[in-house]
Amino acid sequence: MDELVALAKRRGFIFQSSDIYGGLQGIYDYGPLGVELKNNLKAAWWRAMVYERDDVEGLDAAILTNPLVLKYSGHEATFTDPMVDCRSCKSRWRADHLDKPVCPNCGSDDLTEPRPFNLMFKTQVGPVDDGSSFAYLRPETAQAIFTNFKNVVDSTSPKLPFGIAQIGKAFRNEITPRNFIFRVREFEQMELEFFVKPGEDEHWHDTWVAERLKWWGEQGVNENNLELYNVPADELAHYSKATVDVMYRFPHGLEELEGIANRTDFDLGSHTKNQGDYNIQSKVDPNTDSNAKLALQDLQDKTWQVPYVIEPSAGVDRGVLAIMNEAYQVQTLENGSERTVMSFKPHLAPIKVAVLPLKRNHEGIVDKARSIKRELQKLGLGRILFEDTGNIGKGYRRHDEVGTPLCVTVDFQTIEEDDTVTVRDRDTMEQQRVHANELADFVKAQIT
Ligand code: ATP
Numbered sequence: 001m002d003e004l005v006a007l008a009k010r011r012g013f014i015f016q017s018s019d020i021y022g023g024l025q026g027i028y029d030y031g032p033l034g035v036e037l038k039n040n041l042k043a044a045w046w047r048a049m050v051y052e053r054d055d056v057e058g059l060d061a062a063i064l065t066n067p068l069v070l071k072y073s074g075h076e077a078t079f080t081d082p083m084v085d086c087r088s089c090k091s092r093w094r095a096d097h098l099d100k101p102v103c104p105n106c107g108s109d110d111l112t113e114p115r116p117f118n119l120m121f122k123t124q125v126g127p128v129d130d131g132s133s134f135a136y137l138r139p140e141t142a143q144a145i146f147t148n149f150k151n152v153v154d155s156t157s158p159k160l161p162f163g164i165a166q167i168g169k170a171f172r173n174e175i176t177p178r179n180f181i182f183r184v185r186e187f188e189q190m191e192l193e194f195f196v197k198p199g200e201d202e203h204w205h206d207t208w209v210a211e212r213l214k215w216w217g218e219q220g221v222n223e224n225n226l227e228l229y230n231v232p233a234d235e236l237a238h239y240s241k242a243t244v245d246v247m248y249r250f251p252h253g254l255e256e257l258e259g260i261a262n263r264t265d266f267d268l269g270s271h272t273k274n275q276g277d278y279n280i281q282s283k284v285d286p287n288t289d290s291n292a293k294l295a296l297q298d299l300q301d302k303t304w305q306v307p308y309v310i311e312p313s314a315g316v317d318r319g320v321l322a323i324m325n326e327a328y329q330v331q332t333l334e335n336g337s338e339r340t341v342m343s344f345k346p347h348l349a350p351i352k353v354a355v356l357p358l359k360r361n362h363e364g365i366v367d368k369a370r371s372i373k374r375e376l377q378k379l380g381l382g383r384i385l386f387e388d389t390g391n392i393g394k395g396y397r398r399h400d401e402v403g404t405p406l407c408v409t410v411d412f413q414t415i416e417e418d419d420t421v422t423v424r425d426r427d428t429m430e431q432q433r434v435h436a437n438e439l440a441d442f443v444k445a446q447i448t
Pocket of ligand 1: 182185
């Protein structure tokens with residue numbers, strides 16, 4: 001983990017937030033390469049979950065959330081972790097994360113009884129700070145999918161089963177944020193709410209567990225580092241009938257990367273009011289403040305039914321950490337020297353191709369390199385970097401360390417002889433000459 005954290009800072013992947021003022025605990029910023037990696041991971045998820053399917057629509061909802069949503073979703077009452085205080089040094093801990101009832105800071109066993117601590121952040125809305133006009137920062141993206149259920153159904157007329165996908169920030173006031181970007185207070189989630197007929201929920205739960213394992217494999221996560229964990233009944237979230245966690249062997253241990261929950265009709269049911277009009281079963285108090293009727297009508301028998309929902313919910317930040325951990329390698333070369341390589345899958349690599357002029361400030365070479373950069377950039381594969389440092393060997397090493405799959409070097413032969421460039425492969429370190437006219441096709445074939 002220390003090596004990853006150091007590399008992340010040195011090469012511009014991830015920085016402690018507000019660093020120049022001492023940071024803010026559990027909050028991180030993504031630097032020039034981190035933002036690319038993160039965007040690529042999110043794009044891969046969106047491609048698989050929305051574009052490559054015909055039964056999922058996307059959504060991008062607001063972060064600030066009406067407190068009633070989180071009241072009726074059950075989060076106000078139950079979205080808590082057990083907290084203990086150390087009476088000696090006044091530090092606070094998550095009770096279920098302590099191996100023994102001893103303060104990890106000062107060693108005292110004088111701890112308070114665990115009490116529930118709500119993880120939601122509140123913020124004032126509007127100019128009057130009288131405590132009554134507040135909103136929550138959403139603790140999961142899912143609720144906005146449920147509250148927009150009718151909007152999406154009315155505007156897209158889907159048939160069951162269908163899903164609504166969303167990627168976005170979520171906030172949890174974790175008692176003890178830790179392990180770099182693994183447990184943070186501000187993070188991103190990639191969530192799909194997949195609505196199904198009650199009775200078909202268990203089949204779809206199994207299906208999504210298999211789909212999600214396959215997807216993580218396609219992102220370069222070795223299956224030997226993944227394990228499934230059937231969450232025992234007494235650990236289930238308040239909305240869940242069954243949850244399977246996809247656990248990943250992080251540098252600090254085996255922990256949750258993604259949770260795949262069968263949320264039943266809990267949320268749509270809770271947000272549904274006036275069910276008297278509808279022939280639906282739900283666990284809610286009809287005197288809620290929501291007017292939404294979050295149900296679907298069966299076209300044949302005209303009955304209304306609240307769908308069940310299967311939710312694969314993955315953390316973007318935990319995904320980035322897993323993918324960096326998988327990619328990180330220190331290799332000893334034949335000549336005894338070492339190289340650090342991030343062997344990202346090309347579609348996730350922050351920089352796809354670095355174009356390096358052999359001689360900096362040489363007008364002909366630099367112009368040619370710039371024009372190659374511009375042409376490759378038009379392919380829409382992601383970031384193509386022009387880098388005029390003049391030291392090719394160092395450039396290759398640096399690009400190994402940030403995981404750039406291909407480096408293209410423009411030299412005298414290019415401009416004076418045959419219009420070929422050297423293409424150097426990150427993984428094999430082999431170099432070959434490719435004609436500039438064929439470079440785009442060559443690059444496209446490698447970076448998919
Ligand atoms: P944990 O038990 O580790 O606190 P959770 O079970 O509360 O996680 P979920 O509510 O299932 O997490 O959230 C879905 C996903 O969101 C998680 O699998 C994880 O990837 C991500 N996630 C949740 N909390 C955090 C956090 N504090 N920091 C980073 N990612 C998080």
